[in-house]
Amino acid sequence: MKLTKILSIGVTILLVSQLTACSSLGVKPWERDTLAKEEMALNSAPLDNRLDDHIYFSKEGSSGGRSFAGGGCGCN
C-alpha cells in the first residue's frame, strides 16, 4: 500500500516536471482550432459531471479529484 502511494507520488512529480520543463509542448495561438471546440473542454459536460460526482459521492468511499471533495449532502 505504502509502495503504491510512493509510486503514484513519484509518477506525479515526474510527469509534472516533464510537462513544465519541456518548452516544445503546446501550440501557437492560430493552432487552437480543435482545442477551442467545446468537445475538447476539460469540463465539456458540466451537468453530467456534477450528477455523476453526486451519485458516486453518495455510493462510494471516495470523492473529489476533478473538483472539490467537499460536503454538501447527507446522501445515503
Added chain:
Amino acid sequence: MQLKQLTNISVALAAASCAVLGQPAEAGTVLDDWQFNSAILLYNETDRVSAGEGILTARGDFGDDKYLNLGLVVDALTGASATGAVAQPYVQSFTRPSGRGSYDVAAGVTPLDDTFHDTRVQLDASWEQPLAQNWRASGGGHLSKEYDYLSMGLNGSLARDFNQKNTTVSVGLGYSHDTISPEGGIAVAFAPMLLRRDYADDSSYQTAFNATRDREDDTKDTLDVLLGLTQVINRDWLMQFNYSMSIADGYMTDPFKLVSVVNNNGEVQQNLYENRPDKRTKHSVYWQNKLHFSGTYLDASYRYMWDDWELTSHTADLKWRLPMSDSWYVEPQLRYYQQSAAEFYMPFMQETDPLPQFASADYRIGKMNTYTLGAKFGTKLAAGNELSFRIALYQQSPENDGDAAPGVLAGVELYEKVTAVMAQLSYSF
C-alpha cells in the same frame, strides 16, 4: 410501488423546473447574454433507492470575460437503504432510527430500512473574472438544505496562464460547514438498537430509547485545497493534473447505520449504532486527457485517492464522443472503480471480541469494486441549443476482505451486489 415513486419524483422535478424557467422567460433580450443548462436524472436501484435530480444552471456574460454562474439543484430520494446489519436465517425485527415504529426483515434477506426518503434543494452562485493579464479569479458559495441536513460553503480559485496560454496553474480553496439533525437525535457511539417489544409499556421504552441519544444535532467542517496544472500537449491533446486534499473535522458517523454483534454460531445478539472517527484527511491525484483523433474526441481520466481511514481507491473513466453526422453524436462511457476497506470497516462484530474504538459495517467504505457502462446520445438543434439523453448501468460489487463467516452467516449473502439504472435528459439553451 417503485414506478409510482419515480413518477412522483418526476412530477415534482418538472414542477420545480417550470417554476424556475418561468422567470427568466420574461426577461426578454437580457437572456441573449445568458447560457442555460438543464438536466433531469432518474436513478433507480433494484429493490433499493430511487432518486430523481433536476439541475438548472445559468451562466451570464457580463463582458470583459466576467461571468456570473447560478445553479439550482432539486433532488428527491426514496426507497430502501442497507442498514449494515447482517442477514439471518430467520425473520429479524428492527426499530426505525427515529425510535418510532419497527419493521421486519425476512429470513436470508439483507436488512434494508425502507422508510428512507428525503428532498434536497441546493443553490449555488459564483463570479469569475480576469484580475490582470494572464490571471483569473473566481469566488462563490453554496447552500444545500434537506430535511435533516444543512450545508453552507464558500470557495475561491486563482489561475495563472503561462507559455502563450499553453500552461495554466491554479489553486483553489473551499470550506463548508455542515449540520446534521437526524430524526430522533444522534445515538451515543455503539448504542444498542432497542426494540419496543422488550419493554412493558411505551414510557419505559421511550425512557430507555432517550438514554441511547446524547444530542439533537452535530456538525462537520471541511476544508478543501485543489492544485491544478493544465497543459496543452499539441493541437489535438490537452492534459489536466490535479492534486487535492480534503480535511474534514466533525461528525462523520452515519446516524442510520448499524453493526451486528454475533455469537460463535453467527447469530445476532444485538445491533449497535456504528461509530466513525471524527477526523478524515483525503488526498487524491487526478489525471485527465482530452484527445482528438480521426474526428472523434476521447476523454480519459484516472484518479488515485488515499486517506487516513486507510481507504484507497482507483478510478478510471472513459468517454468517447463519436460524431455520427453534422448534428448527431454517440458517446459510449465506461467507468471502473475499486476501493480497499477503511481500517475500521467490519461486516459484523464477534461478541467475544472487545469493543473497538471505531466500527462501521457500511459496505460503501468496505472493499468493493464498481463499474458503470453507459452511452450518451446528443444532437445540436437550431440556435446552438443541444439536447441529449444518457443511459447507464451501475453495478456495485462489495467483496469479502478476509473475514471468516461463522455458523449461520456462512449460509447468507453478506456482500450483496447492488445494480442501478440511470437515465438522464439534458437540454442546453
